[in-house]
Amino acid sequence: MHNSPPADGYGIKMDNITMSDDDKEYKKKLDTLSESFCSAKWYNATIWLGSGMTTSCHHPPAHKIPDEFLTNPKLIHNTPEKKADRAMMQRGERPSGCDYCWKVQDMKDTDAVPDRVYKSKIYDWKDNKVAYNSNPEQDVNLKTLEISFDRTCNFACSYCNPAFSTTWAKDIKENGAYTDLITDGRNHFTHSHESAQLFKPKDTNPYVEAFFKWWESDLKSTLDELRITGGEPSMSRDFWRILDLYEEHYHINNINGIHRPALEKQWPKFAFNTNLGMSDEQWKTLIDKLRGIGVESTMYTSCEATGAHAEYIRDGLNWGQWISRLDHSIEEYFVDDISVMCTVNALCLWTLPELLDHILMMRKKYDPDFLQPSFTLNILRFPSFQSCLVLPEEIRKRRRQALEGWLWSQDPKLLHEHEIDHIERLISYLREPEPIDVEAKRHDFKKFYTQYDLRRGKLFEDTFPEELVEWYKKIT
Numbered sequence: 001m002h003n004s005p006p007a008d009g010y011g012i013k014m015d016n017i018t019m020s021d022d023d024k025e026y027k028k029k030l031d032t033l034s035e036s037f038c039s040a041k042w043y044n045a046t047i048w049l050g051s052g053m054t055t056s057c058h059h060p061p062a063h064k065i066p067d068e069f070l071t072n073p074k075l076i077h078n079t080p081e082k083k084a085d086r087a088m089m090q091r092g093e094r095p096s097g098c099d100y101c102w103k104v105q106d107m108k109d110t111d112a113v114p115d116r117v118y119k120s121k122i123y124d125w126k127d128n129k130v131a132y133n134s135n136p137e138q139d140v141n142l143k144t145l146e147i148s149f150d151r152t153c154n155f156a157c158s159y160c161n162p163a164f165s166t167t168w169a170k171d172i173k174e175n176g177a178y179t180d181l182i183t184d185g186r187n188h189f190t191h192s193h194e195s196a197q198l199f200k201p202k203d204t205n206p207y208v209e210a211f212f213k214w215w216e217s218d219l220k221s222t223l224d225e226l227r228i229t230g231g232e233p234s235m236s237r238d239f240w241r242i243l244d245l246y247e248e249h250y251h252i253n254n255i256n257g258i259h260r261p262a263l264e265k266q267w268p269k270f271a272f273n274t275n276l277g278m279s280d281e282q283w284k285t286l287i288d289k290l291r292g293i294g295v296e297s298t299m300y301t302s303c304e305a306t307g308a309h310a311e312y313i314r315d316g317l318n319w320g321q322w323i324s325r326l327d328h329s330i331e332e333y334f335v336d337d338i339s340v341m342c343t344v345n346a347l348c349l350w351t352l353p354e355l356l357d358h359i360l361m362m363r364k365k366y367d368p369d370f371l372q373p374s375f376t377l378n379i380l381r382f383p384s385f386q387s388c389l390v391l392p393e394e395i396r397k398r399r400r401q402a403l404e405g406w407l408w409s410q411d412p413k414l415l416h417e418h419e420i421d422h423i424e425r426l427i428s429y430l431r432e433p434e435p436i437d438v439e440a441k442r443h444d445f446k447k448f449y450t451q452y453d454l455r456r457g458k459l460f461e462d463t464f465p466e467e468l469v470e471w472y473k474k475i476t
């Protein structure tokens with residue numbers, strides 16, 4: 001199975017959150033089409049152009065784009081596998097790759113909602129009906145697309161892997177595989193994942209060219225939102241290529257300051273992920289470019305801790321630079337929305353509340369009508385030995401109490417509803433029982449970070465608080 005990144009997709013990842021009355025009603029409505037229908041199979045995709053892989057959301061495993069895409073660019077989304085799944089959904093059958101939703105849907109005595117509800121709800125109902133009644137062999141135009149041009153990245157975050165970072169791949173090439181990991185079933189850390197990047201940076205990538213060919217033909221007019229991920233997108237020449245096209249289109253349609261929307265449908269909203277770790281010169285260029293694209297834009301950036309903890313977890317991060325650029329982004333107002341994606345793992349719990357304090361202080365600093373950052377707490381499940389659940393119950397209890405105290409002390413008016421939901425979900429998650437193979441995961445926790453320290457010039461025992469370090473030392 002090809003490794004899929006921890007992408008959020010469109011909207012908030014809502015695993016195991018109680019279904020609201022509105023959600024319940026929408027699920028009933030969706031089930032009138034089919035009890036397995038999901039619009040994401042038609043209208044949403046994540047596509048990795050560096051490896052020629054695609055999927056419809058963050059749950060199903062990615063699969064290979066067929067060779068025929070060279071003559072039909074729409075096949076970078078409309079693969080035979082997706083078309084077969086569409087036909088199954090129209091018949092009320094369940095594609096095996098979507099088993100996450102089926103597990104949630106079949107849970108007894110719970111109001112948990114399958115993600116297919118949220119992933120269909122973002123589209124107009126009439127479009128959902130069109131999809132349901134369509135020929136499953138039809139090549140459908142996307143409405144929401146997350147795309148990666150390549151895996152080039154200047155960071156090598158501890159919870160990432162070589163499939164999504166050239167810096168991670170360099171580590172493996174220079175130092176060899178991480179050894180003696182017994183729960184890494186996906187072999188994230190044993191090889192450099194060369195299949196994730198089929199073409200060298202200076203080569204012409206036919207998957208990328210197919211995307212731009214589809215873009216020029218009609219995708220730019222039918223897509224509602226384009227989101228670019230990586231690697232680190234700003235390190236890809238094609239990221240700047242798409243920004244140039246946006247800028248040129250906006251300039252042509254606004255000659256002499258006169259807006260002429262009748263010329264062409266406005267291009268899709270633009271969203272991108274970034275670690276904010278680029279050079280000062282490139283940072284300035286990014287700001288200037290985004291001010292000139294003429295569409296609504298969103299910047300997603302990632303962090304889940306502060307100071308030395310953040311720099312340890314996200315190797316390559318300069319904490320001072322990151323927090324300064326986040327604040328600068330709000331002050332300069334060159335995007336319309338900012339979201340901080342926190343990948344909640346076993347090492348971030350001690351300073352996560354402090355990070356959230358920084359975000360709320362930024363909201364207080366600027367006028368409520370000004371741009372204000374939001375956050376999501378995305379619970380790390382893979383690699384499983386970095387999950388919060390590897391921590392002993394007594395440590396998890398104290399971290400849970402710290403989060404409960406933080407939430408209790410906040411002015412609810414400063415928090416968005418989804419943020420409260422995410423904090424409460426994390427608090428609940430920290431109450432879950434230890435995994436059956438917890439001792440094996442703890443073994444891997446120690447083995448991984450011992451090797452990580454040697455490779456990256458870090459010191460676990462000098463970085464984290466005493467309660468974590470003392471427990472770490474005892475792991476055999």
